[in-house]
Amino acid sequence: MNKLTKKCLFFSLIWFWMAFASLFPIPLGAAEMTANDLVYFTEKFPPHNYLKNGPLQGVSVEILQLIWQKLGVSKNREDIAVVPWARAIKQLETEPNMVLFGMGFTSERAKKFHWVGPYYTHELCLISKKNRGITISNLEQAKNFSIGVVRQDIGHQTLKSLGFKEKTLDLSSDLDQLHKKFIRNRFELICYAKDTYFKYLGHSGHNPDEFKVNYVISVMKSGFGFSKQIPFPLIQNFQAALDELLADQSVERILKKYDLR
Numbered sequence: 001m002n003k004l005t006k007k008c009l010f011f012s013l014i015w016f017w018m019a020f021a022s023l024f025p026i027p028l029g030a031a032e033m034t035a036n037d038l039v040y041f042t043e044k045f046p047p048h049n050y051l052k053n054g055p056l057q058g059v060s061v062e063i064l065q066l067i068w069q070k071l072g073v074s075k076n077r078e079d080i081a082v083v084p085w086a087r088a089i090k091q092l093e094t095e096p097n098m099v100l101f102g103m104g105f106t107s108e109r110a111k112k113f114h115w116v117g118p119y120y121t122h123e124l125c126l127i128s129k130k131n132r133g134i135t136i137s138n139l140e141q142a143k144n145f146s147i148g149v150v151r152q153d154i155g156h157q158t159l160k161s162l163g164f165k166e167k168t169l170d171l172s173s174d175l176d177q178l179h180k181k182f183i184r185n186r187f188e189l190i191c192y193a194k195d196t197y198f199k200y201l202g203h204s205g206h207n208p209d210e211f212k213v214n215y216v217i218s219v220m221k222s223g224f225g226f227s228k229q230i231p232f233p234l235i236q237n238f239q240a241a242l243d244e245l246l247a248d249q250s251v252e253r254i255l256k257k258y259d260l261r
Contacts, residue, residue: 033097033231035073035238040064040099041081041088043153044174045193046200047258048102048120048222049082056080060102062254063119063245064224070241084173086151096229103225104154108161114230116238117223119251120260122193124155126215132188136214146170146187148178154220155191162217175200189214195260 042049042060049058055077068075083091092100092113104122105115126142128134136142143164149156151171159169170187172178179200182190190197194213201208223242226235245251255261 033234035068035071035234036075038097038099038226038230039081039095040075040079040101041083041091042101043085043088043150044082044176045102045196046175046203047260048196051082056082059120059254059258059260060222060224062257063242063251064101066245066250067238067241070244071237084151085153086173089152092225092227096227098227100225102222104220104222106154106157106220108157109225113228114226114232114235115223116226116235116242118221119242119246120222120255122195122220122222123213124158124191124217124220125194125213126189126191126217127194127197127211128189128214129182130210130212134188134214139215139217142189142215143168145189148172148182148187148190150174150178150192155193158217159191179204191217193220199259 042056044050045058047058048060049056051057057077061077061080064080065077067073088100092098100113102120103109103113103115103117104124105117109115126136126147134145136145139162146168147159147164148170149159149172151173156169156171160166170181172181175192175197178190178192179197181187183206194216198208198211201211224238226238242251252261
């Protein structure tokens with residue numbers, strides 16, 4: 001093969017590669033993707049994330065802001081979308097650059113998403129109104145009651161995994177809707193994080209003393225969920241930043257600020 005033939009072959013290969021690349025763009029890789037490229041979203045889950053008289057606030061929002069500072073992220077609270085949980089989970093499953101918080105850790109979710117945490121531990125409970133006189137000593141008894149849950153949240157998924165039938169579960173889009181149904185006696189119990197719901201009762205004008213925990217289902221760890229396509233080195237950077245905030249007591253100070261310690 002002479003020099004001219006080699007030269008023509010070389011430029012032919014370059015042209016072919018450029019044409020191929022224009023048809024099939026290369027995805028953003030580990031070396032290119034940064035925390036600024038990610039889309040952040042959450043649900044109404046006071047006191048961890050909620051809207052009140054202005055921008056988004058709460059425990060997990062403040063923790064995320066401190067992580068952003070450590071990672072040099074040029075985003076603010078207005079860049080965080082608040083959406084119903086079922087839609088959030090769907091986006092996390094189908095889109096490549098999403099971050100959902102606060103998200104409870106389960107082994108099933110670990111197969112679908114990356115996870116950074118924990119920054120807090122909740123008790124997932126079955127809660128009733130005291131005037132109903134409900135007593136539950138085991139989960140088999142609980143299966144005889146109607147239960148309200150937020151669609152696709154940790155309570156809904158946990159009850160399904162424990163064999164609760166869908167027909168006994170009343171699904172709501174968020175905590176506001178769940179609470180309104182509960183007050184109107186649409187179901188006998190709710191499955192939700194204990195501290196969050198009892199604080200919500202106080203803020204919504206209801207006396208928390210009129211409600212009780214019937215059964216503690218599990219202790220769940222809360223953190224940040226990431227699309228599986230996000231490069232793992234970036235996940236490690238998030239975890240390292242959170243670990244620093246835990247070590248220097250920044251997370252503890254935020255929890256105390258919101259009366260969770």
